Amino acid sequence: MKQGKIAPxxxxxxxxxxxxxxxxxxxxxxxxxxxxVMDGVFVPNISFGIPIVQATRxxxxxxxxxxxxxxxxxxxxxxxxxxxxxxxxxHQEVSPHLDRTLHxxxxxxxxxxxxxxxxTPVAMLSEVIELLDxxxxxxxxxxxxxxxxxxGTLHKIRQLRQILDERNPACEIEVDGGIDEATIRAAYDAGxxxxxxxxxxxxxxxxxxxxxxxxxxxxxx
Ligand code: DX5
Numbered sequence: 001m002k003q004g005k006i007a008p009x010x011x012x013x014x015x016x017x018x019x020x021x022x023x024x025x026x027x028x029x030x031x032x033x034x035x036x037v038m039d040g041v042f043v044p045n046i047s048f049g050i051p052i053v054q055a056t057r058x059x060x061x062x063x064x065x066x067x068x069x070x071x072x073x074x075x076x077x078x079x080x081x082x083x084x085x086x087x088x089x090x091h092q093e094v095s096p097h098l099d100r101t102l103h104x105x106x107x108x109x110x111x112x113x114x115x116x117x118x119x120t121p122v123a124m125l126s127e128v129i130e131l132l133d134x135x136x137x138x139x140x141x142x143x144x145x146x147x148x149x150x151x152g153t154l155h156k157i158r159q160l161r162q163i164l165d166e167r168n169p170a171c172e173i174e175v176d177g178g179i180d181e182a183t184i185r186a187a188y189d190a191g192x193x194x195x196x197x198x199x200x201x202x203x204x205x206x207x208x209x210x211x212x213x214x215x216x217x218x219x220x221x
Pocket of ligand 1: 162200
């Protein structure tokens with residue numbers, strides 16, 4: 001049975017208590033931490049940058065994923081690698097030289113990921129499938145936490161899993177946006193194995209550890 005993994009997004013965390021929040025998510029069984037970097041250009045919101053990645057690196061030994069929701073991500077790969085990111089995820093929509101960018105991430109010794117927005121077809125990844133360590137299917141339009149899961153993205157997960165099973169079985173499918181106890185199972189059954197969750201974890205009434213545990217419990221029923 002494929003194992004589901006939770007990647008809490010600190011976007012929804014209490015930044016006054018970021019270290020505690022990360023520790024709680026880790027205690028609950030988080031597999032990795034996702035850092036949602038937003039520039040206010042690619043997405044209509046500004047979040048945080050290198051200093052928060054560096055701080056998160058100091059707060060946990062879990063792998064860190066830098067999800068770059070920014071234009072010209074190729075300009076910042078070394079910065080995020082040096083700040084502590086283990087995986088760097090760029091958006092296909094702002095990467096006309098995606099093959100070169102993915103190679104550049106690997107040359108930095110990091111895992112290479114690409115994200116596609118709800119309106120971007122899986123086919124846009126067809127020429128770089130073998131280069132990917134992770135493919136992120138956005139299940140909301142990026143820019144904000146707390147949005148509703150878009151069920152119309154499920155077919156993309158199934159389609160991508162089929163292609164990966166043939167051409168790059170080791171590549172993980174990650175989903176991000178509106179993942180909670182009501183939506184995670186459908187994404188898992190469609191073929192995703194890594195689940196980014198911000199609100200469902202850091203907005204959980206009993207705290208982040210319970211938020212992670214609740215999601216894992218549903219996955220491993
Ligand atoms: C893009 C961000 C959010 C965040 C998760 O908008 O990437 O999707 O990580 O947000 P929640 O889990 O709160 O929907």
